[in-house]
Amino acid sequence: xxxxxxxxxxxxxxxxxxxxxxxxxxxxxxxxxxxxxxxxxxxxxxxxxxxxxxxxxxxxxxxxxxxxxxxxxxxxxxxxxxxxxxxxxxxxxxxxxxxxxxxxxxxxxxxxxxxxxxxxxxxxxxxxxxxxxxxxxxxxxxxxxxxxxxxxxxxxxxxxxxxxxxxxxxxxxxxxxxxxxxxxxxxxxxxxxxxxxxxxxxxxxxxxxxxxxxxxxxxxxxxxxxxxxxxxxxxxxxxxxxxxxxxxxxxx
Amino acid sequence: xxxxxxxxxxxxxxxxxxxxxxxxxxxxxxxxxxxxxxxxxxxxxxxxxxxxxxxxxxxxxxxxxxxxxxxxxxxxxxxxxxxxxxxxxxxxxxxxxxxxxxxxxxxxxxxxxxxxxxxxxxxxxxxxxxxxxxxxxxxxxxxxxxxxxxxxxxxxxxxxxxxxxxxxxxxxxxxxxxxxxxxxxxxxxxxxxxxxxxxxxxxxxxxxxxxxxxxxxxxxxxxxxxxxxxxxxxxxxxxxxxxxxxxxxxxxxxxxxxxxxxxxxxxxxxxxxxxxxxxxxxxxxxxxxxxxxxxxxxxxxxxxxxxxxxxxxxxxxxxxxxxxxxxxxxxxxxxxxxxxxxxxxxxxxxxxxxxxxxxxxxxxxxxxxxxxxxxxxxxxxxxxxxxxxxxxxxxxxxxxxxxxxxxxxxxxxxxxxxxxxxxxxxxxxxxxxxxxxxxxxxxxxxxxxxxxxxxxxxxxxxxxxxxxxxxxxxxxxxxxxxxxxxxxxxxxxxxxxxxxxxxxxxxxxxxxxxxxxxxxxxxxxxxxxxxxxxxxxxxxx
Numbered sequence: 112x113x114x115x116x117x118x119x120x121x122x123x124x125x126x127x128x129x130x131x132x133x134x135x136x137x138x139x140x141x142x143x144x145x146x147x148x149x150x151x152x153x154x155x156x157x158x159x160x161x162x163x164x165x166x167x168x169x170x171x172x173x174x175x176x177x178x179x180x181x182x183x184x185x186x187x188x189x190x191x192x193x194x195x196x197x198x199x200x201x202x203x204x205x206x207x208x209x210x211x212x213x214x215x216x217x218x219x220x221x222x223x224x225x226x227x228x229x230x231x232x233x234x235x236x237x238x239x240x241x242x243x244x245x246x247x248x249x250x251x252x253x254x255x256x257x258x259x260x261x262x263x264x265x266x267x268x269x270x271x272x273x274x275x276x277x278x279x280x281x282x283x284x285x286x287x288x289x290x291x292x293x294x295x296x297x298x299x300x301x302x303x304x305x306x307x308x309x310x311x312x313x314x315x316x317x318x319x320x321x322x323x324x325x326x327x328x329x330x331x332x333x334x335x336x337x338x339x340x341x342x343x344x345x346x347x348x349x350x351x352x353x354x355x356x357x358x359x360x361x362x363x
Numbered sequence: 364x365x366x367x368x369x370x371x372x373x374x375x376x377x378x379x380x381x382x383x384x385x386x387x388x389x390x391x392x393x394x395x396x397x398x399x400x401x402x403x404x405x406x407x408x409x410x411x412x413x414x415x416x417x418x419x420x421x422x423x424x425x426x427x428x429x430x431x432x433x434x435x436x437x438x439x440x441x442x443x444x445x446x447x448x449x450x451x452x453x454x455x456x457x458x459x460x461x462x463x464x465x466x467x468x469x470x471x472x473x474x475x476x477x478x479x480x481x482x483x484x485x486x487x488x489x490x491x492x493x494x495x496x497x498x499x500x501x502x503x504x505x506x507x508x509x510x511x512x513x514x515x516x517x518x519x520x521x522x523x524x525x526x527x528x529x530x531x532x533x534x535x536x537x538x539x540x541x542x543x544x545x546x547x548x549x550x551x552x553x554x555x556x557x558x559x560x561x562x563x564x565x566x567x568x569x570x571x572x573x574x575x576x577x578x579x580x581x582x583x584x585x586x587x588x589x590x591x592x593x594x595x596x597x598x599x600x601x602x603x604x605x606x607x608x609x610x611x612x613x614x615x616x617x618x619x620x621x622x623x624x625x626x627x628x629x630x631x632x633x634x635x636x637x638x639x640x641x642x643x644x645x646x647x648x649x650x651x652x653x654x655x656x657x658x659x660x661x662x663x664x665x666x667x668x669x670x671x672x673x674x675x676x677x678x679x680x681x682x683x684x685x686x687x688x689x690x691x692x693x694x695x696x697x698x699x700x701x702x703x704x705x706x707x708x709x710x711x712x713x714x715x716x717x718x719x720x721x722x723x724x725x726x727x728x729x730x731x732x733x734x735x736x737x738x739x740x741x742x743x744x745x746x747x748x749x750x751x752x753x754x755x756x757x758x759x760x761x762x763x764x765x766x767x768x769x770x771x772x773x774x775x776x777x778x779x780x781x782x783x784x785x786x787x788x789x790x791x792x793x794x795x796x797x798x799x800x801x802x803x804x805x806x807x808x809x810x811x812x813x814x815x816x817x818x819x820x821x822x823x824x825x826x827x828x829x830x831x832x833x834x835x836x837x838x839x840x841x842x843x844x845x846x847x848x849x850x851x852x853x854x855x856x857x858x859x860x861x862x863x864x865x866x867x868x869x870x871x872x873x874x875x876x877x878x879x880x881x882x883x884x885x886x887x888x889x890x891x892x893x894x895x896x897x898x899x900x901x902x903x904x
Contacts, residue, residue, distance in 0.1 A: 125755030141654045145754030181730075185753050299709045299750035299757060302661070302737055347436050 112263070112284070114157040114166045115225035116191065117216060118150040118173045119203065120182040121236040130334050136205060137236075137334060146182045149231025151189075152290040155297040156261065157229055158190035165263060168192050170223055174215050175203045180313055187308035188300040194313035195219060197321065204236035208328035213245035218321045220250060225285065232257050232289040243289035253286040255279065259293040412519040418443065418476050421499065421522070425479055428493060432486035439528060440486070442478040458507060458523045459516055463773060466512025466863045476519060482528040484603065484611060484643040490524060491641070492609035494894050501895055503637030505578020506549065508570035510780065511862030513582060513636040513896070526577045529643060535560055539618050541600050542649050546577025546642045562649040565592035569766040577642035583634030585858030587765075590815030591685040591722070592650055595633055601646030602629040607639060607890020615646045631885065636860055638896045638903070639889035653685070653722035655729045658758045659737060661749035663715040666791040671745045672717045673787060673814050679736050683729060685722040687815030691715050694768050694809040697824070701774040702767045709750040709761070717814060718765055768811045769820070777828035779806075779836050781821040783848050784857035790819055793847060797821065800839050818857040845872055879903075 122128055122137065123145040131138040146154075160166035171186035173179040174197040183194035197215055201207045220228060233240035247254030255261070259276050260269040269278045271291045300308075318325065346352045356363045413421075422443040429440040442455055458478040461467050481487050494501050500521040504514035507525070516523055529547035533556050536543070542564070544553055550564075550571040557564045566579050568586035578584075580602065583595055592598065600622075601615025614629040632640055663669045669689055676687055692713050699707055710716070723729035733751070740746045752758045772778045785793060790810070798808045805825045812819040829835045845855045845865075849872045856865055861873075870879045886893070886903055893903075 123755045125759065143654075143656070143755060145756075148754075148756070151753070296708070300753055302659070302741060302746065302749040302751065305734070305751055306738060306741060347438055 112160070112166045112226040113168045113170070113223070114160055115170045115172060115220060115223060115228045116150070116153045116157045116186065117228070117230040117242070118154060118171050118182050118186045119147040119231070119234045119236075120144050120173065120175050120179045121147045121204065121234050124148055124235055130336055134333050134335065135331050136202065139204075144178065144182075146185050147231050147234045147236075149233060149235070149290055149292075150186075151231075151297040152292070152294050153229040153231050153288075154186045154189050154191060155295045156288075156290060157227075158298075159295065160227075160263070161190065161192075166227075170195060170225065172197070172216065172219055174199060174207070174212055176200055180315070183313050184308055185300060187311045187313075188305045189298060190304065191311075193311055195223075196313050196315045197318060198315055199318055201325075204234075205331055206328050208326060209237070209239045209241035210245055211323075211325040211328065212242050213249055214323050214326065215318060215321060216242070216246050217249040218323050220246075220285075227263070227284055228287045230287065230289050232291050240289075243287050247287040250285070250287070253281045253283075254289075255281050255286060256289045257291045258288050259291050261288055261294070413476055421477060421497075424493065424497075425477065425490070425522075428489045429481070429486060432481070432483060432489055434482060434486060440480050440482065442480065444476060458504060458525050460507075461512050461515040462507065463510065463512075466515045467517065476522070478523040478525060480525045480528040482531065484529075484605065487524070487529070487605045487641055487643055488609055488611055491605050491607065491894065494522070495607075495609055495892050498892065499894070501641075503581065503641045503895060505547070505575030505581065506570065506573040508574040509578070509582055509862060510782070510859045511856070511864035513860050513862030514578065515863065517863065524641060526575050526642070529577070532644065535562065535649060536618065539620070540649050540651075541618055541620065542647050543601075543615070544576045544645045544647070546580070546645055547575050550574050550576055550579060557649050558652060561652050563588070563592070563652045564649055565598040565647065566595065569769055576645050576647075580633055580642050580645055581635055581637050582860045583858070585813065585816070585818060587686045587688065587813065589813065589818075589858075590687055591682075595647075596630055598648040599629060599633060599646070600648055601644075602632055602642060603644035604629075604632055604640035604642055607886075607892070607895040611643075612640065615644065618646070620648050631889075634860060636862060636896060638886060640895070653724055655723045655726045656685075656720065656755075656758060657730060657733045658718065658720045658752040658761055659733065659749060660709050660761060661717045661719065661737075661740070661746045662712045663717055663746065664712070665714055668745055669715050669717060669814070670787050671743075672719075672740065675736070675740055675743075675745070676719055677815075679739065680719075680721060680732060683721045683723050683732060684719065684815065686718065686720040686813075688718040688720075688765055688812065689715055689814040689819075690718070690765065690768060690811040691809060693807060694772065694811045694822075695764070697771040697775055697809065698764055698767055701771040707764055712748060715810075718761065765811075772809060772822050772824055775824040776826040777824065777836070779823040779840065780859075781840075781844055781848075781855075782818070782857050782859040783821055783853050783855060784816070784818045785848060785851060785853040787817060789851045789853065793844075793851070794821065796847065797823065797840065797844065800843075801825075801836055804834055804836055804839065806836050813858075816857075818854075842868070842872075 123143040126143050129138045157166060157169045161169050169191040170193055171183055171191040172195045173183050177198065180196050183196055187194055230243045243256055244254050255268040255270065257271040258268050259271050266283060267278055267280050269276050346355060422441060425441045426437050429437045434440040444455060455478055479490055481490060501524050502514060502516045502521050504523050504525045507514055526547035529545045532543055532545040533548050534543050535556060542557060553576050554564045554567060554571060565588055566584055566586050567588050568584055580595060600620055603615055604612045606612055632642060661672055663672055676684055695710050721729060721733055752761060794808055794810060801823050806823040807825060809822050809824055810819055823836055829837055845868055848855050855868055855872060870876055874882060883903055
């Protein structure tokens with residue numbers, strides 16, 4: 112089995128984002144960027160398949176600017192075998208829509224013909240969560256989204272739902288899977304593997320090279336911060352608290 | 364997603380404000396045992412519990428002082444036991460007890476009957492004046508997170524003066540890169556304020572969620588950024604202090620970092636542990652916040668590899684390094700056992716783990732420097748394995764582990780802490796000598812600390828505390844260990860201070876007889892009636 116994983120470079124989850132001066136985007140200047148956490152889970156799952164000798168090759172694919180090569184390098188350091196970088200200067204957090212990304216990935220998949228494609232369930236910048244499903248539709252293969260556990264021998268996926276998990280059977284490969292939080296815990300990149308990753312190959316292509324026609328993305332009207340929370344007050348004693356709860360909040 | 368990383372620093376601050384209920388009955392038995400002989404000047408220091416009527420009278424006076432200095436909340440400014448009811452003392456415990464359960468008259472808790480929490484310098488001044496008139500001893504205290512009991516009351520007849528409500532001012536002047544803080548500002552609030560404006564506060568320590576910036580000055584705290592941004596002495600721009608006499612001493616007129624106009628009086632208060640005055644305002648130099656951060660953990664088989672890593676880091680990355688820390692396998696096992704395994708995904712081999720953090724301003728170049736460095740030490744065969752954090756989440760998890768070392772050790776049962784600085788080549792030898800001494804008693808040596816500034820936390824742990832003849836680790840190690848460290852040109856207290864812990868070393872090992880004479884002279888000038896930190900007798904004996 113050959114596995115393809117998608118990895119996206121996004122603003123690090125720990126960074127407090129700021130709105131850019133023109134209010135049309137999040138400010139990316141001098142902001143720490145990292146691999147989308149759900150993509151990390153997808154890479155981990157693929158690498159574990161390889162370690163269990165179920166997968167023969169793991170191919171990491173990223174769509175994004177020049178620096179996305181670094182994100183691919185991280186995937187290679189985690190254990191992916193090679194990388195494909197679809198280079199574009201279109202902002203991937205808001206301008207390049209899910210459908211366009213799905214089209215690009217579908218084209219790459221048609222060239223690489225992987226048996227399984229594992230993506231993150233969503234990226235933490237755009238937060239759309241559509242790419243996996245769109246990709247499966249474009250490829251006309253089964254989709255198993257929000258995966259908490261994938262069993263390739265039994266062709267089943269335990270998937271997260273609003274009320275717990277459900278186990279579904281998929282008809283077979285090829286198929287698209289999207290990784291949820293509980294699927295696994297990604298490993299650290301070890302120094303020997305970081306060194307090895309430097310020697311692994313990354314192919315760089317443009318969207319034009321692929322011959323993909325992009326769909327129109329969303330138009331951003333305005334980006335703004337959520338309203339700030341009002342400051343709390345300190346009460347002097349229990350009586351003061353009871354008084355406020357009774358007379359101001361009317362909750363007791 | 365956000366929940367995956369366990370926020371260990373938060374656990375840490377919670378544990379340092381924990382409260383333990385105690386009964387008042389067994390204290391007198393222990394008083395004698397733990398009270399050492401002291402000079403005439405301090406005969407009132409620990410003996411003689413105040414009568415309820417005296418406590419009531421003092422509480423009334425302090426409430427009057429609070430009211431006349433415009434305190435918005437008298438009940439918050441003056442905490443006292445309710446002598447007529449059986450109400451729980453837990454609110455007072457936060458200020459009167461040692462979180463380590465180590466210092467205070469009976470070894471479990473401090474004793475102050477009254478806790479004062481003024482919110483203005485004027486209130487502090489009036490309190491000190493009053494205490495001079497009435498001969499009441501004051502124990503100045505910050506967040507009560509200290510490790511040597513410097514802010515824990517020793518006697519019944521001391522009042523605790525906590526800076527925790529002195530927190531109104533927190534302002535950063537970008538034209539001078541200086542932040543002005545009321546002394547009771549919580550360190551993490553200062554750090555956050557700086558961070559929001561694109562700066563970094565030069566002090567960052569494990570107890571940042573609870574400790575006060577004024578307490579940091581008085582204890583001359585170190586921490587993880589000492590290596591990069593320097594000591595408190597180097598970063599201190601100004602101070603406001605209420606002296607033991609009750610004078611407000613403003614040493615912050617010059618707002619500039621560079622200032623050689625005469626003797627630097629404020630430095631006397633750095634590490635002063637409140638013996639000369641109570642810090643009420645702090646002006647510190649802040650640094651531009653770097654834009655990039657890389658954290659790697661390197662596995663070192665033995666101490667000689669740790670030394671080599673340290674040398675290579677300094678030689679090849681120099682000023683880019685913001686922290687250089689070491690932990691041994693033993694302390695990490697304790698973290699795993701006592702705190703939890705979250706964030707420990709990088710622990711594999713044996714020996715030591717060296718944490719290297721860099722901070723810079725150019726992502727591509729810095730990453731390249733770090734990777735070239737890592738490549739180099741792997742090629743040299745110094746390091747075989749280790750990890751490089753992929754993003755901030757892993758950075759936080761790794762630091763979470765590092766910052767929980769102290770707490771994990773405290774939960775081990777008995778722990779004996781030696782916060783020392785030593786030349787690199789001496790660490791292993793002294794460690795071995797300690798191991799040989801405690802092995803027969805079930806003690807285990809664990810080491811972690813600030814490799815970059817050669818400050819190692821040399822700790823012995825075992826399940827039981829000191830117990831009886833032949834089974835007393837303190838007696839086995841002290842004073843031998845201090846003498847050994849001084850002999851090797853090290854410091855017997857690199858970042859924790861003297862407090863109730865090491866006062867008896869001052870004359871013999873630290874400043875000498877003549878030095879003590881001068882220190883006593885300084886004490887006389889600032890605090891002639893010996894009101895402040897009266898309990899710290901040993902220092903000025």
